[in-house]
Amino acid sequence: MTKMKVSFLGLGVMGYPMAGHLVSAGFDVTVFNRTTQKAKQWVEKYGAKLALSPSEAAKDADVVLMCVGDDNDVRTVAKEAIAAMNEGTLLIDHTTASATVAKEIDRVCKDHGLGFLDAPVSGGQAGAENGQLTVMVGGTERDYIKAKPLFDAYSRHSQxxxxxxxxQLAKMMNQICIAGIVQGLAEALHFGQKAGLDCNAVIDVISKGAAQSWQMENRAQTMLNNSYEFGFAVDWMRKDLSIALDEARRNGSTLALTALVDQYYADVQKMGGNRWDTSSLLTRLK
Structure with a gap:
């Protein structure tokens, strides 16, 4: 049986392990990365093929996946890839970007006889490395069915x-939820410390009840240790919240808490925390 030929464009903290899982799952993988040296390191580790441009990677592929930086990166990389893709090929964008750019790329793909899915992921670097991401998908059922074996290689759930x-709209909801939860956790820890409580003991108790969350389970301890040099960067979170706030202005929804937490993240940036994990909201309360 012929292996599905897959190209992966963008080997950042998410794309690097995601592309590796595709090799492990038995797909015929070609990669492209803007920084060629990083792509060469990936090839040395996984033994797949290296392309020197998006168009070279996309040529003759059955499916082309992207995980790049922002809307402009999506437009630039997709334009070059689409020009080289054969009719009937599927393009999947894992970038967290706007719904506007997703619809724009979808129209271009349709004009070229291509399929397209916008498929941002959640789970962070650890989720990508462990193959435990969640994939939120927009597009047709036919294209989703074609893509699902690839999603299964690096996710625990796709829908x-x-x-x-x-x-992309679902990913905005995801980030809206996270912003509020992290701020609530930061305030709770701040309150507990000011009250003279053993916050580790308190977290051990309340994490067994209704206050439990992924953030509490995975970030409370590092927050108490004042450890933030890892994880999902504040700069990335502000990019994501900006996308959500822009969309809210378009659809008329009210995101008062999200807008407030976005400004709190701006405070963290002013403290030099651009690359700190999003849980660093606690630092501005000290």
Missing amino acids: LLGECGSG
Whole structure:
């Protein structure tokens, strides 16, 4: 049986392990990365093929996946890849970007006889490395069925949520939830410390009840240790919240808490915490 030929464009903290899982799952993988040296390191580790441009990577692929930086990166990389893709090929964008750019790329793909899915992920670097991501997908059922074996290689769950753009809108909801939860956890720890409580003991108790969250389970201890040099960077979170706030202005929704937490993250940036984990909201309360 012929292996599905897959190209992966963008080997950042998420794309690097995701592409590796595709090799492990038995796909015929070609990669492209803007920094060639990093792509060469990936090839040395996983033994797949290296392309020197998006168009070279996309040529003759059955599926092309992208995980790049922002809307402009999506437009630039997708434009070059699409020009080289054969009719019937599927393009999947794992970048966290706007629903606007997802719909824009979808229209271009349709004009070229290509399929397209917007499929942002959640789970962070650890989720990517462990193959435990969640994938939120917008597009057609036919394209989702084609893509699902690839998603299964690096995710614990993927779901088609509607037409193109739906995946990005769902990711916005995800980030809105995280912003509020992290701020609540930061305030709770700050309160506990001011009250003279053993916050480790308190977290051990309340994490067994209704206050439990992924953030509490995975970030409370590092927050108490004042450890933030890892994880999902504040700069990335502000990019994501900006996308959500822009979309809210378009659809008329009210995101008062999200806007407030976004400004709290701006405070962290002013403290030099641009690359700190999003749990660093606690630092501005000290």
